[in-house]
Amino acid sequence: MSTTTPVSTTVLAGLEEHVHAAAVPTLVLLAAHVTGDLSLLRPEWKPSAAVLPQSGLDPATDEEARAVCAARLAEAISSGEPWPNQPTEEFLRAVADWALDSDDDDIAALLSVAFVAEGTDPRAPRWTIDEVAPDRPFRAIVIGSGIAGLMVGLRLKQAGIDFTIYEKAPHIGGTWWENTYPDCRTDVHSHIYTYSFQAHDWPSYFGRQEVILDYLTDFAKNNGLLEHIRFNTEVSDATWDEQSSRWNVGIIDPDRKAAVESADILVSAVGQLNRPMIPDLPGLDGFSGPAFHSAEWDHSIDFTGKNVAVIGTGASALQFAPTLARQAAKVTIYQRSAPWLMPTPELRQEIGESERWLLNNLPLYRSFYRFTIFVPRAIGQLDAATVDPNYPPTEVAVSEANERLRVLLTGYLTEQAGDRTDLLPKIIPDYPAGAKRIIRDDGTWVATLKRDNVELVTSAVSGITADGVVADGTERPADVIVFGTGFRASDFLTPMTVTGAGGKDLHDAWGLDACAYMGLTIPDFPNLFCMYGPNTGLVLHGNVVFFMECQANYVAKSVELLLREDVHSMSLTQEKFESYRDEIFAASAHRVWEWSGTHSWYQNAAGRSTIMWPLPTWDYVEGTSEVDPSHYTLNERNHR
Numbered sequence: 001m002s003t004t005t006p007v008s009t010t011v012l013a014g015l016e017e018h019v020h021a022a023a024v025p026t027l028v029l030l031a032a033h034v035t036g037d038l039s040l041l042r043p044e045w046k047p048s049a050a051v052l053p054q055s056g057l058d059p060a061t062d063e064e065a066r067a068v069c070a071a072r073l074a075e076a077i078s079s080g081e082p083w084p085n086q087p088t089e090e091f092l093r094a095v096a097d098w099a100l101d102s103d104d105d106d107i108a109a110l111l112s113v114a115f116v117a118e119g120t121d122p123r124a125p126r127w128t129i130d131e132v133a134p135d136r137p138f139r140a141i142v143i144g145s146g147i148a149g150l151m152v153g154l155r156l157k158q159a160g161i162d163f164t165i166y167e168k169a170p171h172i173g174g175t176w177w178e179n180t181y182p183d184c185r186t187d188v189h190s191h192i193y194t195y196s197f198q199a200h201d202w203p204s205y206f207g208r209q210e211v212i213l214d215y216l217t218d219f220a221k222n223n224g225l226l227e228h229i230r231f232n233t234e235v236s237d238a239t240w241d242e243q244s245s246r247w248n249v250g251i252i253d254p255d256r257k258a259a260v261e262s263a264d265i266l267v268s269a270v271g272q273l274n275r276p277m278i279p280d281l282p283g284l285d286g287f288s289g290p291a292f293h294s295a296e297w298d299h300s301i302d303f304t305g306k307n308v309a310v311i312g313t314g315a316s317a318l319q320f321a322p323t324l325a326r327q328a329a330k331v332t333i334y335q336r337s338a339p340w341l342m343p344t345p346e347l348r349q350e351i352g353e354s355e356r357w358l359l360n361n362l363p364l365y366r367s368f369y370r371f372t373i374f375v376p377r378a379i380g381q382l383d384a385a386t387v388d389p390n391y392p393p394t395e396v397a398v399s400e401a402n403e404r405l406r407v408l409l410t411g412y413l414t415e416q417a418g419d420r421t422d423l424l425p426k427i428i429p430d431y432p433a434g435a436k437r438i439i440r441d442d443g444t445w446v447a448t449l450k451r452d453n454v455e456l457v458t459s460a461v462s463g464i465t466a467d468g469v470v471a472d473g474t475e476r477p478a479d480v481i482v483f484g485t486g487f488r489a490s491d492f493l494t495p496m497t498v499t500g501a502g503g504k505d506l507h508d509a510w511g512l513d514a515c516a517y518m519g520l521t522i523p524d525f526p527n528l529f530c531m532y533g534p535n536t537g538l539v540l541h542g543n544v545v546f547f548m549e550c551q552a553n554y555v556a557k558s559v560e561l562l563l564r565e566d567v568h569s570m571s572l573t574q575e576k577f578e579s580y581r582d583e584i585f586a587a588s589a590h591r592v593w594e595w596s597g598t599h600s601w602y603q604n605a606a607g608r609s610t611i612m613w614p615l616p617t618w619d620y621v622e623g624t625s626e627v628d629p630s631h632y633t634l635n636e637r638n639h640r
């Protein structure tokens with residue numbers, strides 16, 4: 001892999017033409033990196049971390065920074081010297097100091113993994129089975145071909161491992177295949193909702209569902225993953241066979257015939273948000289019209305002239321309900337609790353031509369652009385989600401930082417309501433910010449609620465009749481009901497039956513509290529790995545795609561360990577599991593999403609969070625960077 005990037009002088013004219021659209025922090029970092037001149041990290045150009053990738057500076061200062069940096073880059077391009085790919089440690093420490101006022105070693109380490117030069121893949125396995133254990137037959141089974149399953153598939157492929165991905169759908173993509181509701185898009189910036197080593201020419205700042213699906217499809221095709229996927233094939237159960245030290249995996253093939261396949265390791269990449277939850281409302285069976293969940297959108301319905309009931313006001317409903325409001329005669333939205341909204345003006349904006357030119361043509365620009373989005377979000381606002389024991393707790397704030405966030409977000413909602421002050425008691429949440437997902441908004445939500453054909457009902461739905469929905473003792477007519485009521489996120493790995501060593505059933509072992517070391521491994525379930533497993537969800541910090549890269553790295557390193565040590569199984573020790581679980585549960589108990597008792601999919605039926613990562617991002621990156629053999633019991637096969 002090359003350590004430098006050649007830069008053609010043909011870029012010069014484009015740079016001059018398009019530099020006016022450059023994100024200033026990206027340009028400053030690029031110029032300082034390429035020239036090695038750290039004095040370009042000028043104090044007066046320091047970005048405001050909260051608004052990255054933009055600078056937050058006044059337009060004149062932005063212009064000055066662009067002009068100076070473009071001139072320095074033009075000189076560097078004209079010199080004909082290739083540009084170094086990887087920033088130096090000195091550079092990264094200077095950046096941490098300049099942009100984040102930090103000299104923390106963990107932050108410096110985070111910055112070093114955060115930057116990925118385009119065309120490089122620093123976490124790809126540096127070994128293959130042919131080199132490490134050429135005579136050893138070894139097979140992996142992966143369940144699911146969503147963004148996590150494809151990621152782990154790539155790592156297995158790179159290591160030359162024989163593997164099959166079983167996918168119950170007829171297509172790759174998981175959640176991005178299933179969710180096709182109107183205006184479905186990611187609420188994570190496109191450039192970090194991307195594998196770090198596989199940049200993309202995103203047309204919008206927040207990728208639309210079909211564009212993400214295309215990205216994943218191309219990724220699977222270009223990396224030779226499609227030939228490993230068996231579509232329309234569902235995994236029903238998996239049983240660890242102690243004699244052979246292999247997993248026997250029950251599948252239901254496309255002809256609905258049951259079969260058993262076996263493998264040395266089993267990787268679950270089944271996702272968390274793919275089991276739709278429709279509440280068990282009295283009378284629902286007797287509803288005369290169509291009623292469906294947002295993840296199972298009925299595209300045959302023309303909403304024109306219809307009376308539509310939308311139940312739920314989570315991330316999905318806030319995306320599809322505005323479109324329904326533009327089409328239907330009336331939309332009644334049933335809200336049990338109001339969502340906090342994160343102002344995001346660019347949520348539905350396309351990326352302009354000049355900015356796209358820079359992203360696609362100016363070498364390393366897109367890598368630094370991703371870096372400026374990734375880093376502040378990786379550090380995130382965990383402090384604002386942490387309960388301060390010295391802060392007098394209230395029902396709406398758990399610390400001073402959390403209160404500051406509440407005030408900020410309340411200000412946004414108040415501004416959105418404008419002269420419709422009657423909306424305020426309905427739209428300002430009565431629980432702390434961060435207790436459930438804060439939903440990105442560009443002004444569309446409150447504008448929708450202000451429409452004449454939209455009614456916001458703030459009482460829980462008590463029942464359904466043949467022609468309507470009952471709440472606050474009133475029946476309101478409905479021709480169609482759309483459930484935006486979320487998913488059974490805490491039911492990890494269901495509805496599969498997973499049986500480990502000694503005949504142990506995984507769901508019995510877990511009870512309500514699913515837990516796996518780093519979300520990945522579980523004692524008595526040797527050679528089983530969970531992608532996006534318990535406590536790897538993210539709320540106010542981290543990056544879900546990068547966490548999946550960390551998980552895939554850990555799986556690949558585990559396979560390497562099994563092969564290099566010539567052992568056949570690795571089982572997490574009970575001791576390691578318990579110390580990890582105690583740490584995670586103790587931290588979760590002091591995070592706003594668990595402590596506040598606010599109802600959400602972040603909590604299980606016992607009120608505990610088995611969903612969210614409660615520690616700093618770096619702890620996860622570091623904890624998954626290597627496999628420590630002392631955490632596992634390594635065994636020879638019982639029977640060959």
Ligand code: NAP
Nearest residue numbers: 185186187279312313314315316317336337437484485486
């Ligand atoms: P959700 O966040 O779980 O929201 C479910 C909504 O349904 C909530 O408003 C909930 O009310 C309500 N609800 C649940 N049961 C109800 C009942 N019995 N009666 C009345 N209301 C009920 O689900 P979601 O909107 O599908 O989103 C799930 C997650 O998927 C998101 O948090 C996000 O992580 C992900 N997602 C991401 C995107 C994106 O990237 N753009 C888009 C969609 C979803 P309460 O709040 O009172 O419980």
